[in-house]
Amino acid sequence: MPAAALSFAALSNQSEQPLGIAACSFEIQLDQPWQQILPGTDFSAYDGRPIEIPGNKWRINDVSGALLAAKLNARADAGQRLLFDYDHQTLLSKENGQKAPASAWGKKFEWRKGHGLFAQLKFTPAARQHIKDEEYKFYSPVVMYNKTTGEVLDLHSAALTNDPGIKGMAEAAALHNQFTNQPPENTPMNPIMLALLNALGLSVDDPKQDLEPAALKALLISDEAKAGLAALTAKVEEHGTQTTEIAALKAQVGSDGNAEPDPAKFVPMETYSAVIAEMATLKANHDTITVAQLIEQAQDDGKFIAAAEIPFLTKMGNSDFAALKANLDGRASIAALSGQKQTTEQKPDAKDKTGVAALTADQKLIATQMGISHEDYAKTLATEQQAQA
Structure with missing residues (x-):
């Protein structure tokens, strides 16, 4: 206009x-x-x-x-x-x-x-x-x-x-x-003041009705207001601490952003993902392969498993299938045992001076992998042979 x-x-x-x-x-x-x-x-x-x-x-x-x-x-x-x-x-x-x-x-x-x-x-x-x-x-x-x-x-x-x-x-x-x-007019409370009261945890009877100056002053100096202010101050200080920690982390990384991460604390995402995938595969296999089948498969692959070990390995597999698989995978395969049914009836060729059956090279290797002495392992074999006689 x-x-x-x-x-x-x-x-x-x-x-x-x-x-x-x-x-x-x-x-x-x-x-x-x-x-x-x-x-x-x-x-x-x-x-x-x-x-x-x-x-x-x-x-x-x-x-x-x-x-x-x-x-x-x-x-x-x-x-x-x-x-x-x-x-x-x-x-x-x-x-x-x-x-x-x-x-x-x-x-x-x-x-x-x-x-x-x-x-x-x-x-x-x-x-x-x-x-x-x-x-x-x-x-x-x-x-x-x-x-x-x-x-x-x-x-x-x-x-x-x-x-x-x-x-x-x-x-x-x-x-x-x-x-x-004349009765006072209903004037709505200033929205900024209402937001401040809410932040302090203070409530008013009617947000649509403005407070008289004396009532507002009494509310702002109340114990509830002091407690609310202390809580807000704590949040601000916490935010400041977090900001400082973030700045320190950025400084550790380096201003150019090319600092190498500590391998003792961090692993590459690719490695992490591969481990997760392998664990998922093991879980899926465990759903279809029983512990007994895994032990039998290891025997078929030429890995020596003494009869005395089977209860221990079975218990291990029932509680931690991945640990059992790692144990069996770490054993050396013996060509002479590959595809053969393993028994405990093999006789030792000779006895040492202690009267314990001497171990073959493969049996010594198995004892070493199991973390037991050759003598103890030889006694275990002898006990099994006597039980089967």
């Missing part, structure tokens, strides 16, 4: 207006928490303005009124509440050099279908006294409107005034008791 197409209208009945301002006003209704600012339909001043608009009316309806309320609420939420002064002095201060003190601030706005724009106001102490003394009875909004169509687009400000000029508004007395006895 080009700036030239917009105009201001101060809704009060002044004879000479800077910037071509028109005139009309609304009566104060202090016995109500919501004050009417604009009517719910097209309106005009007593003197016939706006004369430059076809039909001589400022245009407003439920659609444009709802948009106007949303715009004013967005500004109020951002801290830019609608200013109310005295007799539109904000617009006149540059001309007459006088101050333009505020009389009230618009906190919240609501468009009511078919009725108009309403606002909750926060009056200054001075304005309250003026209204109590009946020095001011009306307020007048300054509207921005489309100069061609007359559509109300925005509110610039508003003022307390004694010069009513709008049609269709009823006078109401300014009740001083409303200033002191």
Whole structure:
């Protein structure tokens, strides 16, 4: 919308207006928490303005009124509440050099279908006294409107005034008791403050209701708040420690990122994956091959297994199949035994001086692999032979 197409209208009945301002006003209704600012339909001043608009009316309806309320609420939420002064002095201060003190601030706005724009106001102490003394009875909004169509687009400000000029508004007395006895408005708590309280582990009865300053102070200096702050401090310190440890690890790796890992602490991923795959294969084989079959297969491959070993090896395989396989794989294969049924009936060729059967070279190798002395192994063989005799 080009700036030239917009105009201001101060809704009060002044004879000479800077910037071509028109005139009309609304009566104060202090016995109500919501004050009417604009009517719910097209309106005009007593003197016939706006004369430059076809039909001589400022245009407003439920659609444009709802948009106007949303715009004013967005500004109020951002801290830019609608200013109310005295007799539109904000617009006149540059001309007459006088101050333009505020009389009230618009906190919240609501468009009511078919009725108009309403606002909750926060009056200054001075304005309250003026209204109590009946020095001011009306307020007048300054509207921005489309100069061609007359559509109300925005509110610039508003003022307390004694010069009513709008049609269709009823006078109401300014009740001083409303200033002191009116229940406080439900203002939602600041979301940042609510987040801080949650971080401290503090709860409030109604997050939608702001706390009084005294209640908020008492909550923030409570033992619960101190405990929550200590917990937050601990988390921050823990984070700092973790950051330091990460930095130390990066320093160990080296600034170029090419430092070799310690082989005593780390293994290549390829090796790790190969071990995992082998273990999976062993498990799968164990599901289909019994311990007895594994021992028998080792005997068929020419690996000597004494009869006395079989109970021990069987127990080992039942508890750790991989350990049994490693034990049998580590034994040397004897060509003479390959494919032959092993028995314990082989007779020793001679006896040593102790009277124990002498061991063959293969039997000595088996004893060495089993980690027992040749003498003990020879005694074991002799015992087995006597048992079989």
